[in-house]
Amino acid sequence: MKKIIFFHLLNDYSGSPKVLSQVIDAVSKKGFDAELFLGGKGSSGFLSSVPCVQRRYFYKRFDNKFLTLISYTLSQVLLFFKLLKYRKSSVIFYVNTLLPFGAALAGKFLGIKVFYHIHETSIRPRPLKAFLRWVVEKCSSSNIFVSHFLARTEGFSKVESQVVYNAIPQAMSRIAARHIYHPFTDGQFCVLMICSLKTYKGVNEFLHIARSLNLNPSFKFNLVLGATEAEASEFFLGTPIPDNLTVIFSCADVVPYYQRASVLLSLSKPDEWVETFGLTILEGLSFGIPCIVPPVGGPVELVSDDCEGYLMTSSRVEEISARLVDLQKDSDTCYRLSAAAKIKSLSFSSEKFESGVLGVFDGI
Incomplete structure (x- = not known):
């Protein structure tokens, strides 16, 4: 059975990492081998104790939005190169939220199937959102949306998609x-x-x-x-x-x-x-x-x-x-x-x- 590698940018106590923790629990119970890449160092949140191997990649938030954007961009470039080691590996990339685009680009480059779990629509600045949507269009094999509203608002005509409502643990x-x-x-x-x-x-x-x-x-x-x-x-x-x-x-x-x-x-x-x-x-x-x-x-x-x-x-x-x-x-x-x-x-x-x-x- 293939390994699923999950990607998330920032671990905290918000909804998207909580949902991802449930996804990891579900696939682990099903017998999939799971691995998680998290941005930042030592942040606590719902992903802190998920049942899989965790790996960290660089990311740091700043009070200055411009510096945060630079940090974010750098984090995804570094993540892209970090993932090149999975060339010829039998794995699946599971990208949680639109933000970890480095993983999607690496998956496309390596010929690895990429799945997106899409939670959000309000991303700024607008050019960033347009770029992230372009990455999804070019790289994703299938998308999961958390609501029908989101699927209508952020749908991708050329990418297979489905709505899976969130649930509580x-x-x-x-x-x-x-x-x-x-x-x-x-x-x-x-x-x-x-x-x-x-x-x-x-x-x-x-x-x-x-x-x-x-x-x-x-x-x-x-x-x-x-x-x-x-x-x-x-x-x-x-x-x-x-x-x-x-x-x-x-x-x-x-x-x-x-x-x-x-x-x-x-x-x-x-x-x-x-x-x-x-x-x-x-x-x-x-x-x-x-x-x-x-x-x-x-x-x-x-x-x-x-x-x-x-x-x-x-x-x-x-x-x-x-x-x-x-x-x-x-x-x-x-x-x-x-x-x-x-x-x-x-x-x-x-x-x-x-x-x-x-x-x-x-x-x-």
């Missing part, structure tokens, strides 16, 4: 299945958001909503960030954190926060970043948490308005705050949304995910 799924949702925990109505520390993720909007409800003692806000405390301190420098908000950093285990949550918010700003799926939304649904999500992109495939939650644009913070107040006063609606959320989450099982991913390798 089986261990979390078992915990979620046993969880009984309650609108209040210890007398508090807890509003949760889990995201990267980026303005386009709606972090400032979340603070605004928390601040607007600071005088209501029933409300508690938890913001779980895929960032270190130092990074968050710099981001929030000069920004007062309301008393009803707790910020959690670089959290590997988010289950306790889902277990306490009354509502989950996803506040990505569609004019800057379109969510192509929304793994935290699916995780929230599996715990029976009503979700307020953007009305565009992948979240629409997870949440229907007034069914599992609500579709609301993040810029309308006053309306979102008012909706939260309504839910805090109406437990019956919370329970109705929660029941629908649990049912919807069953459509995104880990079994379907693994079957979809493994199906890509049929006949190889």
Whole structure:
């Protein structure tokens, strides 16, 4: 059986490395020999303990975007030459996200089959995105998209593709299945958001909503960030954190926060970043948490308005705050949304995910 070599740029606690860790688990259980190339040194994240050999290649992020772009380009050139040793090897290259283009170019050069798992659409600058799409068109044998929205938006007419919805890990799924949702925990109505520390993720909007409800003692806000405390301190420098908000950093285990949550918010700003799926939304649904999500992109495939939650644009913070107040006063609606959320989450099982991913390798 062939070896599958996986490629990812930056290991952290965001969605794409989490999904890749599940892919590696799936192929390892199936008996494939797996190897992982990761950019950077020593970064912790969901890929830190995957069951395969890990190799590192150069990559470093800088505060200066131009320097980061130079570092990124250099990393992919070095990765390309590092992979030339696989000439005449019986391997498959599996590129996670559009970013590790050096692996795709090396695969094309060496005559190795290249598969892409595509998670994103909002890549800047535009010339970079155009170049990355060109690499996919020239090098990929098959693409996996995480949603039908993404497949429509970023499809490649000359490359075979399929949609494989993300799923939550089986261990979390078992915990979620046993969880009984309650609108209040210890007398508090807890509003949760889990995201990267980026303005386009709606972090400032979340603070605004928390601040607007600071005088209501029933409300508690938890913001779980895929960032270190130092990074968050710099981001929030000069920004007062309301008393009803707790910020959690670089959290590997988010289950306790889902277990306490009354509502989950996803506040990505569609004019800057379109969510192509929304793994935290699916995780929230599996715990029976009503979700307020953007009305565009992948979240629409997870949440229907007034069914599992609500579709609301993040810029309308006053309306979102008012909706939260309504839910805090109406437990019956919370329970109705929660029941629908649990049912919807069953459509995104880990079994379907693994079957979809493994199906890509049929006949190889």
